[in-house]
Amino acid sequence: MDFKDSIQQLSERIAKQQDAIVTEEGTKNAFIMPMIAALGYDIFNPFEVVPELDCDLIKKKGEKIDYAIMKEENPILLIECKHCKQDLNLHDTQLQKYFVASKARFGVLTNGIEYRFYTDLDKPNIMDEKPFLVVNMLALTDADVEQLKKFSKSYYNEEEILSTANELKYAISIKSILNNEFKQPSPDFVRLLAKQAYDGQITQKIIEQFTPIIKRSVQSIINDTISDRLNVAIKTNDDKTKQEEDSTQNAKEELPDGVVFSDRDSGIVTTQEEIDAYNIIRSILRKSIDAQRITYKDNKTYFVVNIDNGYWWICRFYFGSRKKQICFPTDNYKSKEMFEIETIDDIFNYEDKLIESLKMALRE
Known part of the structure; x- marks a missing residue:
């Protein structure tokens, strides 16, 4: 089974089993440990995966990272786990403490469904406030699978991941900004577009006039794009059907x-x-x-x-x-x-x- 198949199989398992998971340990066993295994690491090999790793700078008794992925006796990826129904926004500060006490360049906060990947792009050894990659196992895309693959044992390359992390981080932020602007255009966004379509002075009245126009125009563009993709998808499906028929029947059959x-x-x-x-x-x-x-x-x-x-x-x-x-x-x-x-x-x-x-x- 290749990497993509393993990840998709795990995604399907999560969809079916998430309601039956009642503890954090259950989340680890059912969802997170299989993810570590899918990445190619032996969860029973202490040279590859260390559970409950102590961090030197943490003095508080009992403070341990749930899992550390190891390479050449050094941690390369810290994984902090929560119950599958936990809101991860409430727990990112805990991972920050572990990150600063470790030599690892990457940290992951997860509830087994959502995986948030962090590094230290802004300040060395200080974990960034925002993740550079977010993967939802219940809404997987091919792009998500390709990014996860970079963290697998066979493909792991720290420099390569870091080279794309900065772009991914800002892409997430820009996507969120655009999504908000498309739903409810801000005055600045309206002013920017109105300047290119309206010759006069951009007053508050003009902004109010253009706001619904821009909102409808954006929706129209989205609808047209969806329609174009639907037509392409149907054509692709028809082409695929024809190829399958030709290969199995050795002749075209209408x-x-x-x-x-x-x-x-x-x-x-x-x-x-x-x-x-x-x-x-x-x-x-x-x-x-x-x-x-x-x-x-x-x-x-x-x-x-x-x-x-x-x-x-x-x-x-x-x-x-x-x-x-x-x-x-x-x-x-x-x-x-x-x-x-x-x-x-x-x-x-x-x-x-x-x-x-x-x-x-x-x-x-």
Whole structure:
């Protein structure tokens, strides 16, 4: 199993098991130790992983770092662990004390779900206040996996990580700033753009006039980008389907009308109607979440719309030849409710249900 598969498998495990973890030790055993192992370190080898490491500068009895990853008898990565339901914002100062007392260049604060990576870019041996990398195991991206891979035993290179850490740190900050500006443009942001579109003096009245215009314009750009990516994704899926058919049948075989993908071995048939229904879901929910996080998986008997290709689903479609049904989870996935629809346009009538299911999936 390669590194990416190991990390994705761990992500799926976390999604299924997080509600069953009731202690910090349980978090370590179920989530954090498997992550250390996935990075290629032997958790039972004291030359590679040291639990409960004492730090020389810490005088208070019982103050120990949960894990230290070692290389050539020196710590290279400190890991401070918390329970999987703990807010990490309440615990970053504790890691700072360990960091200053160690020769390690990197520190990690984690609750087994979110991993925050720190170093000392601002002042030598003083841990930065902000992490240069944040990875959420329930919302993994390919970029996250590649950054995690740099900390694995086989690929670890301190200088290479430090060379990109500064850029990553500011990228996180800028992304947060832009996200806030796009949601609610500040007067300075409005003034900056208005100067390029308006010839007169930028007064408070002009700022108030341009604020909603800029907000709508930004949303329009985002919507256009989403639409373009959807078209590319559908085209890519069609191309992939064609390649798979050519390789298995040694001849081009046209799909029936209304079918965009068919797998003879699994019996899965994806129809254009299902893809259209999926796109309707995205159009409804993109006001509440980045549309790229809304994904789907087709099964033999139903089509499911979920978050980040993960375990938590928003709705399911059952599109038969005689009737169409849409299904929503209820009671924190302990049960579900089904509704019959005549056409996929009826999905718009269930906007409240979709938003409720989205909130449930994000909570989980």
